[in-house]
Amino acid sequence: MSKYWSNLVRRLQPYTPGEQPRRSDITKLNTNENPFAPSPSVMAAIQAQLTDDLRLYPPPEADQLKNTIADYFSLRPEQVFLGNGSDEVLAHVFNGLLRKDLPLLFPDITYSFYPVFCQLYDIQFEKIPLTSDLCIDVKDYHRGNGAIIFPNPNAPTGDLLALDAIKALLQSNVDSVVVIDEAYIDFGGVSAVSLINDYPNLLVVQTMSKSRSLAGMRIGYALGSSELIEGLDRVKNSFNSYPLGHLQIAAGIAAFEDKAYFQQTCNQVIQSRTSLTGSLEEIGFEVLPSKGNFVFVRHQHYEAAIVAKKLRDKGIFVRHFDQERIREFLRISVGTEDQHQQLLDTLKNLINQHLMK
């Protein structure tokens, strides 16, 4: 602790992201990156933007990307908010829309950045326990609140909430902002975007890091009523006028325009998830039903922390959360067929050689 820090810094407990080792010899199934490369047209678009104009500030509102995203979702540009990755978008959402007198509600098992944002912005919150099978029951959110947020599908469980349940939640919370964090929605879920024009209190947050294979470019966005977006713009314009550079804007536009590639790679991830699920079940794992690009699994015999460590020793990274209720689970990202084979072969070896202890 330094005397130069503000009181805020003294009490912060920062978020810990999954490891990002830069070695090429590892099998990286720990941070839910897409196994497929970005669309070739994204590469071409960045290439075309590599000009002397990089000396110039980007358009502060990134209008062209906003227009592209608005068109894609049949919304108006003033219903789109952009940020430097969906974590930045979420940060502004917490500060601008979720900081209320009554507590914010979110699940007890969820994206672990939420309580960190609450610390950063001094937001009271209540964690609502998932059901015994680790699902969200919207009836549990029928209580006094300043706002509500959860991922759909939820992380790290992969559980998808149906649109009817979200509609019910919106109807019973007309005075609260309800944020659906759809980082993983494109892998088999149904987006709440279609409800935006009916519910001015609904904000949908998405990212280009997962289904659009652009984690390395940092592009996130939020979709909602123009009044919610205006609130976010006021926060953004009090923080950083230009969160997205020229290359990010170009990449984002191209990614949305290549619908065929997007559809094809999402479908392949979904198929791979199904086959990975089956293979893991065959060797004694319970696999929760997942609509994300990951599976959340536990083995009937082996401790998750030990499995994670043994895999890591073999160069395979998966994610273990040392946290109540999910300590027995591992989150494994859907990878390539090769990566799955390595994972499964290694697991089988460890099991056969009785090395899981």
Next chain:
Amino acid sequence: MSKYWSNLVRRLQPYTPGEQPRRSDITKLNTNENPFAPSPSVMAAIQAQLTDDLRLYPPPEADQLKNTIADYFSLRPEQVFLGNGSDEVLAHVFNGLLRKDLPLLFPDITYSFYPVFCQLYDIQFEKIPLTSDLCIDVKDYHRGNGAIIFPNPNAPTGDLLALDAIKALLQSNVDSVVVIDEAYIDFGGVSAVSLINDYPNLLVVQTMSKSRSLAGMRIGYALGSSELIEGLDRVKNSFNSYPLGHLQIAAGIAAFEDKAYFQQTCNQVIQSRTSLTGSLEEIGFEVLPSKGNFVFVRHQHYEAAIVAKKLRDKGIFVRHFDQERIREFLRISVGTEDQHQQLLDTLKNLINQHLMK
């Protein structure tokens, strides 16, 4: 005002950046961009990074760029903080280091984002008037304060404070963080970086948007004692784990490695500033001594707001701040020789044809 906004959003008055028109037919001298393109090696480095790895998250600490910058300034990597442009860096600085019980001090005429950050983070501040010739006198800062920040050279005046004055300020404020915002330091100023190892309360903020011609890439950084940097890292890691993408990291490294290009383009900007100053003086402008890549000028006969408007009508953008004490001034970025010629020809025509009213 929406009921869904937090109280904070209701009271925010966001920053207004200079206009960023995307037309190619204008002479853009309003936002202090570098007239020279980024170094060719920056382009090559971005190119080389255009790989399938864009699907992967970037290293959250951008270690390689941190190491490069540390080496460049003969500091340790733990003395370097990185952000998505220096506005993001400044935002975290305000939140993490300048939010104290006693008021923050900054000049009355300065970067107009400072009071916006204060609003965003609920920081009390006192504006210290510049001297009658629009300079900072550090003696005016010898009063109770939580922290001090100012740009050096100051913006929009271009006035440079000497290192001795900064040293005196640091010595008389050992319990306060002193932030020197050096966005424009490379155009003829002497950086305070050399004082960092002697003053744990000194933080120097710089940007790659000006002297490194990379406004469109969004890279800023702060340099200081490891305890200040640790405080900033705690804020950053509670906000966004990955503020810089792969291409930003590659561009930043290459820009620092090409010292010759950097030196050459900075020297050319300095020379152009001198010739622009002379030419403007010849047609009746008073030009404040500037160490930035801009000049701050007023005409003996014509109102600044009218000159700005008339220039704009002719496709030439300069910046006018409708603000007490500087309402009579225009800030004109140093551009190319061609741009200067256009500016001067247009001004001469307007003057000769008595059109400045």
